[in-house]
Amino acid sequence: MTTAANTAFRPQTATRTDFDVYKVRADFPILARKIHGKPLVYLDNAATTQKPQPVIDAMVRYYTAENSNIHRGVHTLSELATESYEQSRATVQRFLNAAEAREIVFVRGTTEGINLVAQTWGRANIGRGDEILISAMEHHSNIVPWQILCEQQGANLRVAPVNDAGELLLGEFEKLLGAKTKLVAMAHVSNALGTVNPVRKIVEAAHRFDARVLLDGAQAIPHLAVDVRAIDCDFYVFSGHKVYAPTGIGILYGKAELLEAMPPYQGGGDMISSVTFEKTLYNRLPHKFEAGTPHVSGTIGLGAALEYVKSMGIESIARHEKQILAYGTKRLREIPGLRLIGTARQKEGILSFVLEGVHPHDVGTILDQEGIAIRTGHHCAQPLMERFGVPATARASLALYNTMEEMDALANGLQKVREVFA
Amino acid sequence: MSELRDLYQDIILEHSKRPRNYRTLEVANRKAEGFNPLCGDHFTIYVEVGDGQIRDISFQGSGCAISKASASMMTQAVKGKRTEEAEELFQKFHHVVTGKNGTESIELGKLAAFAGVSEYPVRVKCATLAWHALRAALRGDQHAVSTE
Numbered sequence: 001m002t003t004a005a006n007t008a009f010r011p012q013t014a015t016r017t018d019f020d021v022y023k024v025r026a027d028f029p030i031l032a033r034k035i036h037g038k039p040l041v042y043l044d045n046a047a048t049t050q051k052p053q054p055v056i057d058a059m060v061r062y063y064t065a066e067n068s069n070i071h072r073g074v075h076t077l078s079e080l081a082t083e084s085y086e087q088s089r090a091t092v093q094r095f096l097n098a099a100e101a102r103e104i105v106f107v108r109g110t111t112e113g114i115n116l117v118a119q120t121w122g123r124a125n126i127g128r129g130d131e132i133l134i135s136a137m138e139h140h141s142n143i144v145p146w147q148i149l150c151e152q153q154g155a156n157l158r159v160a161p162v163n164d165a166g167e168l169l170l171g172e173f174e175k176l177l178g179a180k181t182k183l184v185a186m187a188h189v190s191n192a193l194g195t196v197n198p199v200r201k202i203v204e205a206a207h208r209f210d211a212r213v214l215l216d217g218a219q220a221i222p223h224l225a226v227d228v229r230a231i232d233c234d235f236y237v238f239s240g241h242k243v244y245a246p247t248g249i250g251i252l253y254g255k256a257e258l259l260e261a262m263p264p265y266q267g268g269g270d271m272i273s274s275v276t277f278e279k280t281l282y283n284r285l286p287h288k289f290e291a292g293t294p295h296v297s298g299t300i301g302l303g304a305a306l307e308y309v310k311s312m313g314i315e316s317i318a319r320h321e322k323q324i325l326a327y328g329t330k331r332l333r334e335i336p337g338l339r340l341i342g343t344a345r346q347k348e349g350i351l352s353f354v355l356e357g358v359h360p361h362d363v364g365t366i367l368d369q370e371g372i373a374i375r376t377g378h379h380c381a382q383p384l385m386e387r388f389g390v391p392a393t394a395r396a397s398l399a400l401y402n403t404m405e406e407m408d409a410l411a412n413g414l415q416k417v418r419e420v421f422a
Numbered sequence: 423m424s425e426l427r428d429l430y431q432d433i434i435l436e437h438s439k440r441p442r443n444y445r446t447l448e449v450a451n452r453k454a455e456g457f458n459p460l461c462g463d464h465f466t467i468y469v470e471v472g473d474g475q476i477r478d479i480s481f482q483g484s485g486c487a488i489s490k491a492s493a494s495m496m497t498q499a500v501k502g503k504r505t506e507e508a509e510e511l512f513q514k515f516h517h518v519v520t521g522k523n524g525t526e527s528i529e530l531g532k533l534a535a536f537a538g539v540s541e542y543p544v545r546v547k548c549a550t551l552a553w554h555a556l557r558a559a560l561r562g563d564q565h566a567v568s569t570e
């Protein structure tokens with residue numbers, strides 16, 4: 001009975017071989033709306049993605065028919081909710097090809113996942129004089145938690161440089177590795193440039209020095225097939241909302257033996273197995289890291305989102321997005337005075353640029369009048385902006401529902417910007 | 423396009439391309455920075471005050487068209503004014519860019535060109551950044567002012 005009720009939450013998982021972007025668009029109700037009387041052209045997907053109907057439905061169904069607290073009740077609804085929650089964990093496990101479900105910890109998002117590792121694994125394993133190695137293209141959420149940890153522990157933060165195309169200088173990175181390096185924390189895909197980092201090589205090199213590796217997968221998960229066992233990373237974190245799931249839910253993957261040895265993050269209900277005033281025994285993995293009532297509907301939305309992505313086929317999505325990116329790159333290169341920031345050979349879904357004589361903020365306002373949503377600013381990567389000598393960029397970022405026509409709309413919008421500022 | 427022109431009026435575009443009083447001021451005895459962390463706009467305002475009067479004023483920095491034009495036109499508007507008058511002008515300017523416009527746009531003269539900003543709430547901070555920095559400079563507050 002429980003399983004029957006729960007399968008109702010799941011969309012069909014048969015993989016579509018022919019990727020029809022117009023059919024896909026029909027799954028996303030918000031794409032039908034107009035902005036300033038023009039059709040919405042949503043190109044701010046690196047900030048957050050829109051949600052398909054199956055995800056919205058799964059969450060509505062949960063609140064309509066199953067809502068209750070998990071892991072605590074013997075009553076039917078609590079059992080149903082618990083099962084949905086744990087099924088989502090299993091969906092994430094399969095999506096990442098993790099060895100075990102207990103290696104999947106539900107967190108609020110990438111930011112919380114990184115802070116969790118910093119404050120538990122980090123405080124237990126990083127000491128005075130140790131080094132944490134990051135790259136010059138990190139999001140603030142993969143910089144600041146390590147700065148805090150370094151301050152607490154007397155450790156040092158090292159930064160591997162990037163070249164003018166925005167690619168990690170692998171040789172420089174390897175030179176920075178040493179006996180003191182305890183952790184490498186790096187983006188799988190850069191949110192400001194779209195650069196895909198050579199994560200296999202990074203992990204291999206780090207492991208030679210016995211350093212652990214955390215990968216920030218926030219921008220990789222919607223675009224690439226991620227296999228944490230093939231990559232062999234020690235931790236992998238991502239946010240649900242960047243892969244068509246709701247906000248407020250994310251994933252920390254960690255190798256079981258590391259998670260087992262780590263102290264808990266927050267104390268409270270669900271993370272304990274017994275409490276007396278003298279001594280508390282912590283719960284098993286992953287519950288040790290899931291104190292308090294979690295975002296149950298969020299986990300259900302995340303499960304539905306990953307099933308949705310799987311039903312499209314991540315390879316088909318990647319192929320489609322590559323075409324759009326290539327076409328968009330070509331159209332933008334035709335615009336006089338436009339400079340692309342981030343031209344890595346391995347790149348996903350991001351068109352970051354500056355337009356000569358026009359501040360990105362003005363670009364954003366004018367495009368918005370055309371119904372085109374892009375992001376302007378430093379993209380939470382101020383050190384990277386400094387590296388490229390710009391205070392900010394305009395960034396168009398892609399998702400599976402973007403079309404060639406939208407790249408034309410963007411290019412036409414940018415021509416309008418040039419006219420206003422001519 | 424017509425709506426956009428309300429925001430990007432010719433005088434605003436012109437000042438953003440050729441900002442006036444865009445330099446450091448050697449004789450400045452007041453100085454303050456304005457910073458908008460959201461978009462990275464960053465200006466320094468230099469003021470020479472004597473006997474309660476703004477004798478000279480200049481600015482430097484980088485930002486969007488709205489913030490740069492606003493800084494440029496502000497320096498023109500307040501030069502030679504008494505410090506209290508400059509504060510009053512900021513009050514009126516603030517009302518106009520936030521849409522609480524009474525008869526003030528008439529008194530603002532050229533600065534009334536910024537009335538279109540009231541249709542773009544996220545851009546109000548751009549228009550007022552230099553003014554906030556000016557106020558900090560006049561009040562002798564050396565800390566950078568932030569619009570966040």
Ligand SMILES: Cc1ncc(COP(=O)(O)O)c(C=O)c1O
Pocket residue numbers: 046047108109110111112139141142187189190191216218219239380
């Ligand atoms: C590469 C990268 N890391 C981390 C984050 C932070 O994610 P969240 O705000 O969902 O915790 C983002 C999103 O902005 C990102 O793009």
